[in-house]
Amino acid sequence: VLPTEPRRILHADADAFFAAVEQRDDPGLRGKPVIVGGGVVMAASYEARAYGVRSAMGGARARTLCPDAIVVTPRWEAYVDASQRIFEILERHFRVVEKASMEEAFVDAGGLAASALELGAQLRREVRERVGLAITVGVASTKVMAKLAGRQAKPDGLLVVEPGRELAFLHPLPVERVWGIGPATSRRLRARGLRTVGQVARLSEAELMTIVGKAAGRYVFAVARNRDPRPVQAGRARQSIGSQSAMGRRRPRTPEEIDEALSRVVERVARRMQSAGRTGRTVELRLRFGDYSRATRARTLPAATADPATILGAARGLMAGATPRIERDGLTLVGLTVRGLGGAGQLELGLEEV
């Protein structure tokens, strides 16, 4: 068996994406704390993050932490446009580009003559010149390492983890810093006194599976050894299309209001499915109650559809089953997702999100 070259994977991520687009387009916002989204923080500039403002935080809390923050309404068209321009640059330079989100991509940077440092620097320069945004680049031999390198280098940075240096970089990191280890898994690890990746690396896979479950155990075991075989994958079709609407908790909603909200999310989902040319078989109703507990109810149809009336019919049937719980606890969110998608997914560019 011939020794294989270590892979070279590059992760590129636009810094504070929505907020940076706002600062780019309005010079008056530059150098100032900017929050995108009023009710809930969709994105915060680094100036706002310095005050402790984080995305997904309630707007009231954010304004308490940072009273001088300038709050702007999201401008989706501008973000979609900036995203497309970043991806055009990536696709010019690399054959395989995996879109991880609007502002984030993995690319296969193997087989190119330029050094990782040169590639990263050029990419950052080009995005800054042509799109006017700062991106951070991490390069390493696996996806998770490239992602973590970028995380360490943020904002507006570049970090290459050279082959052979991975474990020295990885082992001092606290477990919750690792991509894929969230609050539940890190809580379980910490309960066993495991605070760093290096400490986790001393346990067997079987021990880790007992502590955090089968899949998560396998994952943390592998990651602690920098084993991550996941390939960079371009152009995967979407697996589900959904929409949801939060309803507040101030006042109980009448059945008519709930049905209207349900109709609205069904309309949105059906419209997006049709513009993407997709159909789906499983209709899933997502509910959140007055105490913020959640439930889902699903129903698989005999045939795939994108017809709003069919989807709405299934959704109403599911909703009827949840009526007693809703009457008791109140409803604060209604969501609807269609899974089991078929149709021409390959042509999808994510544009129907606009």
Add this chain to the structure above:
DNA sequence: TCTGGGGTCCTAGGACCC
């Protein structure tokens, strides 16, 4: 300070089939 909106993948149990 009461917590948006869009996704992906895993787990566990039951139904059903061979």
Add this chain to the structure above:
DNA sequence: TCTGGGGTCCTAGGACCC
């Protein structure tokens, strides 16, 4: 009649990500 194993589909819930 009872027991066992493997596979697929489906539902409900959970974890994680941006």
